Amino acid sequence: MENRTLFFGEGLFETIFWKGKTKKLHRHYERLKASAKFFQIPYPDFETFYKEIEEKTKGKNNLYVKVCLLSEGESLYYSYPQSSEILVIAKEYTPDRTPKKLCLSGIKRHSKNPVIYHKTMNYLPNILAKRESLLKGFDDAVMLNEKDEITECSASNIVILKDKKLLTPAKDCGLLLGTTIQILIEKMNVKEERLKVEDLYNASALFIINSLTGALPVIQFMEKTYSLTPELINSINSIIEEENTE
Numbered sequence: 001m002e003n004r005t006l007f008f009g010e011g012l013f014e015t016i017f018w019k020g021k022t023k024k025l026h027r028h029y030e031r032l033k034a035s036a037k038f039f040q041i042p043y044p045d046f047e048t049f050y051k052e053i054e055e056k057t058k059g060k061n062n063l064y065v066k067v068c069l070l071s072e073g074e075s076l077y078y079s080y081p082q083s084s085e086i087l088v089i090a091k092e093y094t095p096d097r098t099p100k101k102l103c104l105s106g107i108k109r110h111s112k113n114p115v116i117y118h119k120t121m122n123y124l125p126n127i128l129a130k131r132e133s134l135l136k137g138f139d140d141a142v143m144l145n146e147k148d149e150i151t152e153c154s155a156s157n158i159v160i161l162k163d164k165k166l167l168t169p170a171k172d173c174g175l176l177l178g179t180t181i182q183i184l185i186e187k188m189n190v191k192e193e194r195l196k197v198e199d200l201y202n203a204s205a206l207f208i209i210n211s212l213t214g215a216l217p218v219i220q221f222m223e224k225t226y227s228l229t230p231e232l233i234n235s236i237n238s239i240i241e242e243e244n245t246e
Helices: 004-008 023-039 046-057 124-135 179-187 197-202 230-242
Strands: 011-018 063-073 083-092 100-104 140-144 150-152 157-162 165-169 191-193 205-210 214-221
Touching (some): 004 063, 011 023, 011 046, 046 083, 150 165, 179 205, 214 230
Parallel strands (some): 165 191
Antiparallel strands (some): 140 150, 157 165
16 A cells, blocks of 8 residues: 555644643544544544554653654545554654744635645645745744635634634634634634734734644734733633643
8 A cells, every 4th residue: 555645645633732631632633533534534543542642752741742644545646545554753842932923925725625624744835834924034924715814824823802802713714723722712702703904903912823832922913013911811821721731
């Protein structure tokens, strides 16, 4: 059998701030499982998923862990995967907590593209968006869809504070709904809405959210600047942390 992930990018991954068998870990597994079903990639049960990570992390916590589900099968591009292999990468990690600056990306997503709703090994658009932002002197870029609605950054979901409400782009705008933003939608009543660039300019605060860093404050989007809101960011991160303890 051939490695279809290498040939076609037909594979999945989860990036985890490893703290053991937590509620957050279950969220990562359930997302991987749902995507594996969508692409018809055979997948492990939760205990196998957990044990593969446990063997690699050797009892350590607070690590960067990347779990890859590699697809195997025939080399004919449209054939279905027949089996899979788990690859786990673990390394020391210190989260970057510094406030960020964002620009607007020239790379767009299309909301009808089913692949972007899954964390696949085909990550090239995200890579290009990140490189684009760095070349412009920013930390990351906000990507729009075909309707000029906000989707996400290269590896983060977006949350804005507007009119005293926490808002995030609706999933069907064309984005990967992260495991961390799901926590905030459920526990902080963060509302999904169709947001435009003007909403970023009218927001009083802006945050980027992912599993490795939690919530990070944004101090600038293009020429717009934001004040820091330490109490709010601490409140958000404390809620995230509740699910990342055993």
